[in-house]
Amino acid sequence: MSTHRTTRGAAAVVLAAALVTSGCGVGTSGVEDGGEAPTGLAVGPTLYFVDDDGGLRPDVRETGRLGTVVSAIQLLMADADPTEEGLHSEIPPTSTRTMVEDAGDYVTIYLPLSSTEISDVGVDQVICTAAAVVAASGRDVDDVAISVRPTHGDVVTRPCPVIG
Secondary structure (H helix, E strand, C coil): CHHHHHHHHHHHHHHHHHHHHHCCCCCCCCCCCCCCCCCCCCCCCEEEEECCCCCEEEEECCCCCCCCHHHHHHHHHHCCCCCCCCCECCCCCCCCCCEEEECCCEEEEECCCCCCCCCHHHHHHHHHHHHHHHHHCCCCHHHCEEEEECCCCCCEECCCCCCC
């Protein structure tokens, strides 16, 4: 009986050694190039405001860092006063924080507003501000779907009309 146990123990050790040395079956791959990293100093995020003709215009906030999509959108939502004369916001002020999901190939912005509280131009302000951060981070804006999801109303997915 002890010979049977010894044989089973040896078989278990051999099986464990075979599993450890065999690997998972996935071969090695070469080094992949992720493209050029953004260079230079970031002045700050570019927010988009509306001019007197109803067109979108960039307005850079000199924060000293690019930031993220969520930080730029929250700055846009909280800041109704553009630095440049003749610009205004179509986004109503809100104290509720905006949520952003940035998954690389898509960005979804969850607005604390219903679709009846924000104009189409206001939605474009949000989309273009997000697109500006995406572009400044080195990603191709054409490869990123940007959506705005209000609390009530349809989800809007479209490119920025002035970037791209």
